[in-house]
Amino acid sequence: MSNTAFLDKHVPSVHVPDAFVLKEPLGKGKYAEVFKVQRKSDQKFFALKQIGKSKLLLDSDFDFRQLAHEIIISKHLEHPGCVKCHEVFQDNTNVYLLLELVDGGDLLSIIKDRRDDLTESAIIHISTQILETLKYLHHDQGIAHRDLKPENLLCTGGDLEQVQVKFTDFGYAKFFARMEDISPSLVNKLQSPGLLSRTTSGLASPGGVPQSPSVVLNTPKGTMRYLAPEIIQHYIKHGQKPRYTTRPEIQKVDIYAIGVVVYMMLCGSFPYKGETGVQINDSMQKKKKLCFRAGVSKAAKNFCRSLTSKNPAERPLAIQALKYEWLTPPTPSGSPFIRTGERTFEDALEELELELEELEDLRQLDSDEDRDLAEEAHVADGGADADGVEVIPRRALPTGLQLNVPKRNHKGKKPRKPTA
Template sequence: MNEPTAVTDPRIGSVLQERYRIIERLAAGGMGMVYRGERLEVGKPVAIKFLHAWAAGDEEFRRRFQVEARATSRLTHPCCVSVIDFGVDQDSPFMVMDFVTGETLRSLLRDGPLLPARALGTARQVLAGLAHAHAQGIIHRDIKPENIIVTHAEGLGEQVRILDFGLAKLRDEVTGLTSGMMLGTPSYMAPEQIHGEPVGPPTDLYATGVLLYELLTGKKPFNATSNAELLRMQREVTPPRLRDAAPDAGFSAELEATLAKAMEKAPGERFQSATEFLAALEGAGAGPAVLPVTPVTGDGPAMPRSSSPTPSRPREEVLATRNVRAQPRATPVDLQAEARPPEPQDESEATIRSGP
């Protein structure tokens, strides 16, 4: 079934379940379409995500969408985008989320690595959000630059929001995935994720270590010419040292050791909690948060929005999806296929079949 174009989309202008007016279509992602909407009773802008028609008819994708809605609705931390409402309309599952404007880390990385203080402050906020998610029993499984947005709140500076819990796993959930399949983004997948083994907080912390490495150096730890080789390196190869990737940056030995521990191959050798990772960053000389970090426990305040864009860069609207660019649906990936080149790119979710 063909999806309607933004021009012919019958949802635009309609009212969803007497509560939300759909104003415009903003994005088509891997699993669904995202619209800008308005909550009628209060006039609040919202983001509304529908499953694609093909995905709504697929039991696995429909289940994953429901898991994302259930998982994200538990989140009350200002570093996480949360679900306001979800349901089914005319056999189309939907979720209503915070409307967030800002830039993804992938967009920021196109200009090269972040300054160390900014990179460390960003990572600390990501870890604060993950600590909250993990406390709710939620494992994200797809931490990467495309899924982190930086917003600008007046008087508070940069604020980080974790997007797209589309691969999230509840600890008590039976995955239901086909045997031999892995879900994630190869450059950020922990070895246990690649092997299809149980995942937990250390899985997200591995990806956060890869993320911080990239923020500090402008480079991913591993680059390869095929997905198979990239996944082999994730399983077997020790990441290059920070000082080798960015020899002029002067990174401390303590920071090197902290990142090395975050990216250990065995999950039991990594940090076991986001708060432990945070403490190690402080011990490595990162100091107190450069960017504001809200305490992990308790309901966080609503995140202020800023209308002013980042200096010299146009603002991009990013909602609770991977990003605003159209991306292909998740399909089996040929492990011998050419991997994406090493320059910063939007790296979409991959469903990787490890068998023939």
Template sequence: MSERLTRDYHVGEEIGRGRFGSVYRCYSRDTGEVFAVKSVDKTYLNDAVDRDCAEREAKVTQIAAAGNPNVVQIHAAYEDESSIHLVMDLCDGGDLFDRIAAGEGAPMGEEDAAAVIAAMMEALWICHRRGVVHRDVKPDNVLFDGEGRLRLADFGSAECFGEGTAMSGVVGTPYYVAPEVVAGRDYGEKVDVWSAGVVMYIMLGGIPPFYGETVEEIFEAVLRGNLRFPTRIFGGISPAAKDLMRRMICKDVSRRFSAEQVLSKFNSQLENYFRFCLGLGRF
């Protein structure tokens, strides 16, 4: 461990492990406050691209997280000869993948899924306003802190963009990646909305909307973009939820909702719900 890191923090037990290293619980020696430290082993950074991802995560996360309550904040960064260490918020409430897996394929309730998507889109809306695209939105990167608040994490694949500019390069995870990314075209921030829509579909249906036995087959299904809602799985899901997923998982980028439009949809539905309850005298 870095001498500077251990001078400022007491590093405790390992609480997670990833492709490039491990995550440990740590405590500030000044305040006693509890954090997590992600230690990236440089020996696993096989090329300049991997190293760039590791170094960029700290920089981009600082832009995305400032004042954004649904993004994991990075509080300090250290580097030594063997590793890069990022001290960040401790999210010990597990991740969304674990919550979905705990259902053993059983769909999540629509109200719970809506709460997750609303918080996720709030985080992405702020990111997009600041010119940051996550590019790897998936259940594994959606964490929960000790109070149950959703925290979007892992900005190692994120990219900054300016007004009128586009990105390129196949980045992301097969089941969640947008078709314009797979096709090798330039793309913008709406790739995150597509991915969030796929997450919503999986939460409500227990299966991905585009499936294949291999990465190539998954990409072919994504490129076709033939979105379906089998009655045996989605029969009990509201028309409003299906309509929102169609607008998020929309192959035509010009017609696909932005993060702001998704949030607007949630807000209008919430207002309608309150009006309904007022009419019944519940408030």
């Protein structure tokens, strides 16, 4: 089957300017752009995802079955936590997905711009919704998203304790359910573009390679900072080579990503340093446990550490995570960044560990100029990391919790003792 055979057979042609009025751009990715549009026939507003065919054809790493996968999954899903796909059509240059318009922006913009509104009770509300949707995908549909991050979690506007969170961008999504657990109509849709083939043992990967009922052939996909440790380590050693994984394990890759998202909501930064797989893996190996900003409740810390455990066997499934103490009432109130009462000794130690990590980062920078810039951005003013997520400014430890720590000069080095 040719690259575009699925599109030619299943996706109708539409002259977009005849049917829609373009209003404004909403976002842009590697292959696609998203616009707010108004349908002329009924004046309703939608988000129109425009995927350039030429970009896909020129990219040797892109498999058109991936696009077929996204189209079929997007059309198939029916859940309030998933952005609804109303129509799919094409013209000579683009493929279009007509999507539900979600007017509150993505979760990353909320983390950056509405930090004061992001109370722990609001984070509990958002986290519960995310896990309910993940439960639907994993347990009801047998689908792993594989690219969960704040940019792919859209929110309705208004009070963050009432907001509706919706998953979007199913370009990397993968079925991991057994063949007998998928509805016959969906199996037929997936077989048409060669995404599945019937075997006695269960699902098959693209190309018809059989998979057993207990394992799934999984290619590393996603955004590096949200990838689980086992995926990063496989990627470092083997690149994009597929790996066999159990069905619970593929679910727990999504769970890890949600743990990173929750940490970002609680602390305003990523849990580990680095941008490349090697850098992030090194940071993971150095840290014995995640540290949090002062004011984060113990239940929230336990929840987040469980979801981001380095051992996938220790991570809960979505249905198990929903039963954790932190997600059940009564919920704590107030900002996760400023505790209304006194901080505990544990808070002080964790803040100290974070501060020492930042000082160590400064010490390792190559030039005095880089040190000064980094110190100004990350210590004095909070600054922002490489992805634009603001880092919460460091606050002094309260009197009585100060610990004896060797002071460092502005270059991140311990001061020398005076000589006689």
